[in-house]
Amino acid sequence: MEDYVCCRELAQKLEEHFVNGNSDAFFEVWESLVGKPEESPEDRNYDLFLLADFKLQVYFTVLRLSAEKGEHEAKNKFSYFLKEKGAIYSKFKELAPYFTIPYIEHQNHFLINEILKEEWVRSLRVQWKDVLEKRILHIHGGDKIRLERQNRKYSNLKTKFTKLKEDHKSLLDLATRLVAALEESIRGDTKCSLEAFENYNQQIMVYSHSLLTTNLSEAEQKNSLELGFQWEARSVRTSTSIETVSSKNSL
Incomplete structure (x- = not known):
């Protein structure tokens, strides 16, 4: 070459x-x-x-x-x-x-x-x-x-990297706001924190499923789906925990 x-x-x-x-x-x-x-x-x-x-x-x-x-x-x-x-x-x-x-x-x-x-x-x-x-x-x-062939591969990887970089930046911002929402829920701000948490959870799920559109391999797509399902399960448990904590705080 x-x-x-x-x-x-x-x-x-x-x-x-x-x-x-x-x-x-x-x-x-x-x-x-x-x-x-x-x-x-x-x-x-x-x-x-x-x-x-x-x-x-x-x-x-x-x-x-x-x-x-x-x-x-x-x-x-x-x-x-x-x-x-x-x-x-x-x-x-x-x-x-x-x-x-x-x-x-x-x-x-x-x-x-x-x-x-x-x-x-x-x-x-x-x-x-x-x-x-x-x-x-x-x-x-x-x-x-x-x-x-190598140039095409490089171009595809560059496109994928750019998208992952943008998603990473957005996820960091969401994580910061999610932590703030969790802290608010612990302090007893139930209505605001729970709604915010559910909104952030939905946005994170969007980013999780969007990975399937970045030309991932079959194995990578499978791992991405498994991570998505795990995140949904954790989200349900976390929402339940927030409601429990908030109920105790309100008492």
């Missing part, structure tokens, strides 16, 4: 390197995330991977061609790339024109201008991001499922 989260963080770095034209940093991160083309023939998105990878090589090569004093180095580097890995990409007819880049003499060549157009660059960005997403899912798909 940590690998999946790390991949997401690195993927954000790719966009920065792409925009800044930092080819070395881009391909270092790119290969760490998606691997090398020759290592992934079993991936069902293998062809999409190859197309995006090749066009990225073309894009950064053309950027270097456009840079001052970078033409010779760019052509040599791309020529070496074609010599080492060109066979892998040669099956795609649409890539054939780009194999001529090392032999282009003029930087204003129509192919160079086409690659530098905003539309071409935007299309490439969409393409490599799509491939990246598919590759991450292919390699770390299980991690993503576990991460999403």
Whole structure:
């Protein structure tokens, strides 16, 4: 799961390197995330991977061609790339024109201008991001499922905790008022204390039964019901005791 989260963080770095034209940093991160083309023939998105990878090589090569004093180095580097890995990409007819880049003499060549157009660059960005997403899912798909499940569990627990916190605060307030009512009943304030006690008892029962709506497990729900029944039994006994004490006080 940590690998999946790390991949997401690195993927954000790719966009920065792409925009800044930092080819070395881009391909270092790119290969760490998606691997090398020759290592992934079993991936069902293998062809999409190859197309995006090749066009990225073309894009950064053309950027270097456009840079001052970078033409010779760019052509040599791309020529070496074609010599080492060109066979892998040669099956795609649409890539054939780009194999001529090392032999282009003029930087204003129509192919160079086409690659530098905003539309071409935007299309490439969409393409490599799509491939990246598919590759991450292919390699770390299980991690993503576990991460999403953990996030849902955390969200549910957070909601439950918030509700329990609110109920706890309300119950503390009720407990304070209930103690005051009991003290009043001992002093002989029968009518006021007994009515107040019954009212507080009803409110506590509401909170007790509301626990059943917080997605508790079956065992937790059973325990909650048992506690509710126990509280009702204690409440009846306490009410009887209050009436007895109050009767004695009135005498």
